[in-house]
Amino acid sequence: MSDRQPTTDRGRIRIVGFDDADSDRPGDATSSDDGDGSLAATAEPPAGRTDRPTADTQSRTGPTAGASRSGTALEGPGSRSAGSWQRFRRDRTAMAGLTIIVVMAVLAVFARPIEVSTAEYTMTLQPVSLAPYDPAQPFVGPANAPPSWDHPFGTDWAGRDQFSRVLVGGRYTLTVGLVAVSLALGVGIPLGAIAGYFGGWVDEIIMRLVDVLYAFPFLILAIGTVAILGRGFWKLVVALVVTGWIGYARLLRGEVLSVREREYVTAARALGIPDRTIIRRHVVPNAITPVVVQATLNVGTVVLTAAALGFLGLGLEADTAEWGAMLSRGRDSLLQGHWHVTVFPGIAIFLFVLAINLVGDGVNDALDPHRDASDDRRRMR
Amino acid sequence: MSLGRYVLTRISVAVPVLLGVTALTFSFIHALPGDPIDALVGFRSVSPATEASIRAEYHLDRPIWEQYLLWVRNVLVLEFGESPITGRNVAATVGRRLPATLALGGAAWLLALAIGVPTGIVAAVRRGGPADELSRLAALAGIATPNFWLGLVLLLIFGVRLGWVRVIPPDAPLASLAMAKFMLLPTITLGTASAAFVTRLLRSSMLAELDAAYVRTARAKGLRERTVILKHVLRNALLPVVTITGLQLAFLIDGAVVVERIFSWPGMGRLLVRSILQRDYPVIQAGVLLIGVSIVLANLLVDIVYAVLDPRIRY
Numbered sequence A: 001m002s003d004r005q006p007t008t009d010r011g012r013i014r015i016v017g018f019d020d021a022d023s024d025r026p027g028d029a030t031s032s033d034d035g036d037g038s039l040a041a042t043a044e045p046p047a048g049r050t051d052r053p054t055a056d057t058q059s060r061t062g063p064t065a066g067a068s069r070s071g072t073a074l075e076g077p078g079s080r081s082a083g084s085w086q087r088f089r090r091d092r093t094a095m096a097g098l099t100i101i102v103v104m105a106v107l108a109v110f111a112r113p114i115e116v117s118t119a120e121y122t123m124t125l126q127p128v129s130l131a132p133y134d135p136a137q138p139f140v141g142p143a144n145a146p147p148s149w150d151h152p153f154g155t156d157w158a159g160r161d162q163f164s165r166v167l168v169g170g171r172y173t174l175t176v177g178l179v180a181v182s183l184a185l186g187v188g189i190p191l192g193a194i195a196g197y198f199g200g201w202v203d204e205i206i207m208r209l210v211d212v213l214y215a216f217p218f219l220i221l222a223i224g225t226v227a228i229l230g231r232g233f234w235k236l237v238v239a240l241v242v243t244g245w246i247g248y249a250r251l252l253r254g255e256v257l258s259v260r261e262r263e264y265v266t267a268a269r270a271l272g273i274p275d276r277t278i279i280r281r282h283v284v285p286n287a288i289t290p291v292v293v294q295a296t297l298n299v300g301t302v303v304l305t306a307a308a309l310g311f312l313g314l315g316l317e318a319d320t321a322e323w324g325a326m327l328s329r330g331r332d333s334l335l336q337g338h339w340h341v342t343v344f345p346g347i348a349i350f351l352f353v354l355a356i357n358l359v360g361d362g363v364n365d366a367l368d369p370h371r372d373a374s375d376d377r378r379r380m381r
Numbered sequence B: 001m002s003l004g005r006y007v008l009t010r011i012s013v014a015v016p017v018l019l020g021v022t023a024l025t026f027s028f029i030h031a032l033p034g035d036p037i038d039a040l041v042g043f044r045s046v047s048p049a050t051e052a053s054i055r056a057e058y059h060l061d062r063p064i065w066e067q068y069l070l071w072v073r074n075v076l077v078l079e080f081g082e083s084p085i086t087g088r089n090v091a092a093t094v095g096r097r098l099p100a101t102l103a104l105g106g107a108a109w110l111l112a113l114a115i116g117v118p119t120g121i122v123a124a125v126r127r128g129g130p131a132d133e134l135s136r137l138a139a140l141a142g143i144a145t146p147n148f149w150l151g152l153v154l155l156l157i158f159g160v161r162l163g164w165v166r167v168i169p170p171d172a173p174l175a176s177l178a179m180a181k182f183m184l185l186p187t188i189t190l191g192t193a194s195a196a197f198v199t200r201l202l203r204s205s206m207l208a209e210l211d212a213a214y215v216r217t218a219r220a221k222g223l224r225e226r227t228v229i230l231k232h233v234l235r236n237a238l239l240p241v242v243t244i245t246g247l248q249l250a251f252l253i254d255g256a257v258v259v260e261r262i263f264s265w266p267g268m269g270r271l272l273v274r275s276i277l278q279r280d281y282p283v284i285q286a287g288v289l290l291i292g293v294s295i296v297l298a299n300l301l302v303d304i305v306y307a308v309l310d311p312r313i314r315y
Helices: A020-024 A036-043 A052-060 A065-074 A079-090 A092-109 A162-198 A200-214 A218-229 A233-259 A263-270 A275-287 A289-312 A330-335 A339-367 A376-380 B003-031 B036-041 B048-057 B064-076 B090-125 B130-144 B147-161 B177-210 B213-220 B225-243 B245-262 B268-278 B281-309
Strands: A114-117 A122-126
Touching: A079 A092, A079 A339, A092 A162, A092 A339, A162 A200, A162 A233, A162 A275, A162 A289, A162 A339, A200 A233, A200 B003, A218 A233, A218 A289, A218 B003, A218 B245, A218 B268, A218 B281, A233 A275, A233 A289, A263 A275, A275 A289, A289 A339, A289 B147, A289 B245, A330 A339, A330 B147, A339 B130, A339 B147, B003 B036, B003 B064, B003 B281, B036 B048, B036 B281, B090 B130, B090 B177, B090 B225, B090 B245, B090 B268, B090 B281, B130 B177, B147 B177, B147 B245, B177 B225, B177 B245, B213 B225, B225 B245, B225 B281, B245 B268, B245 B281, B268 B281
Parallel strands: none
Antiparallel strands: A114 A122
């Protein structure tokens, strides 16, 4: 439970009393390595429990100065890590979002059997098939049929079962979102940390590159990358990583700039710990929180961009059962009056992105209660 | 720091970024797989004479940095050559499409402010109440709705089912009543997400301002709550909304690419997508450069306006 201990306890050298939060509470500074949950519980006066609903509402709708002040009073330094999950659990809308995502992920995984085939034989990893038809199989029913018992979401122009396609489409959306954001974090975090920690010409070069890339809108940059690389799953991911890392690098650099001035970093430097270790163990863990929040929200942005590319015919191949690509013929079908072709994939995207945003708000409140959840600048990128 | 010095510093930061933007756009054609000459002739087989003339026109025989400088010199006088696909002048093509996108983007931006500012004020003033919760859900829904889907659904309801609006633009000049009526749906499609952002941003900045000491003073001296909110709080809370103008511009351009395709709107976005599908690279290059430069300039302008409005920012 206490796997994310305060940084003062990390590494070979234990430095106590430098953290701002610790110095505020001298009694707790030494005891922060025991059960964090119990510490949070004892630190919380009973009054905090009785008006839980109002506290919840405030943290959910974005803390005001008053709410964050009471937050500091209620939560000890140890609860910052251990209490995060507790806070997240209490956030009902965030849990609703998480439920939607889990359900969609389960549906996507069990939509069709997953098989690994080599030249010799085929191994089935996952035998369940929730989808009634093969999503790529044409003319399992009449073309453009409206929803019916056989085809709950109707069929598309080639007579393929829309219900199966929407279920399987979740695979592309979820994997593109997760893979692209993870890879973008893998690029953005090191570059942002290096730029912020070392400063100087390294910082200049990285941040000017970030500025240049920031001059192009997300989708335009992705379209340009696709134009160079061509279409396909991994090319799409690369396009989304190219546009994604800049946000994390910029955000982390800003945080690192303030973290590197803290006493524990100075102390670590004075003790001769190599910069590499200081960055990995002390600087990044203390600066990462806003990046985690942004990355959560960005899964939604990335999914929307991938779907927009699919809609424009620039994402995955046009016949792929990807939600955006399924809409690319939507306009023509729509003008012929086939509403169901458009509506269902769109609802799927909407639900997923909405759920991600709910979870992102919850992660923000849980990890970083003092920052305002409704700073929606982050959602635009 | 005086305002003049601040502006100069800010411009000196923007210049290398502008150079980077031009360099990135320039290298686009060279980053494509194969010989850039293929991209420049539109992937057709051409006679050696034509190829030689194009090579000379784009100075492809010179070293790459020299090509870049020559290209920048042409760009500065808006000379982008001719499209290998349509044979038309690239600068003229882009220029003809620009007003339509500006009109659509401007309308969407106005809509976003018209919806976002009042909603943000109400949400902040009634913090925690049902109106606040409702606006939060509406804003989240607005952000989560894919704009291409919203456009299609609006088109389905109002264009196909009810038949209130046309599904393709009327053959009328941009500044006409028929066109204004047609622009309604694209504007709503494009402006919805922006309105959601403005709402949330204004709400959070209003909440921060409402705690300030001057608000207590204003209330203590007996000003009506309405005056306190609209005259004192709102004026300060609007500053963050100004700063996201550059971000909004980028966001609206992204949206325009999609929305223009749905509504067959003859703007930059549709031109870009068509050019990508037709591999009309000189047009893509010109369009992307125009977008990049306008965003850098918009951000520069926003920073300067911000410094004028809020003297504390000139650190």
